[in-house]
Amino acid sequence: MPSGPPASPPEPGSYPRPLTDRERQVLALLADGLPEGHPARAEVPSAEAVRPCGCGTCPSIELSPAEGVEDDASRLVVSADHPDALLLLFVDGGHLSYLEAAPWHEGRAVRQFPPPEEISGVELG
Template structure:
């Protein structure tokens, strides 16, 4: 059942939209694209959560009709932590997945870290 983003999820999502760089050498998002993604944040819901037990990754979905751009390609933005990678996937112009991937076994996160800890 969809739920609202937690305060921490929202803060990390906004920080990623505002500051994260393309993960795999893709072109940087335009200011207009970042603004479009940011305006969608209040209407996004957590659609599902990762069940791996090591991360708090969440799938995102708009609460109403998608505001994305049909045919828009996927963008993947990345940031780092000392022991994990944080990724934001944007599909069709809409933020769709916020992922926290620990670097090694034994590293576990039950929630997203404070957004101030992200390294851009």
């Protein structure tokens, strides 16, 4: 069961912007799946949302400094499970780049990231 009132999703068009408390908590949880000492772990406190996903069914966000990461840079992906969505953290070229909540159920939107206590199975893919 969720604890406390639900977090409000950010207003459309308010990018770039600081992460919400919920986004930062989920980001920190997934970043813990990175190898100890990985430089992207240090980016969690200062990460910002650069732009939202355009699908309209998820809260996924591009993270700074993704805009400066080369397309052919190395990629790490950390995944985690929630009953409503697969959660993914992409790290490109050693930097945080994308935080994703991919809905499991077609036609059922996931409007915000779930509370960290409802997330399980964090692992580096």
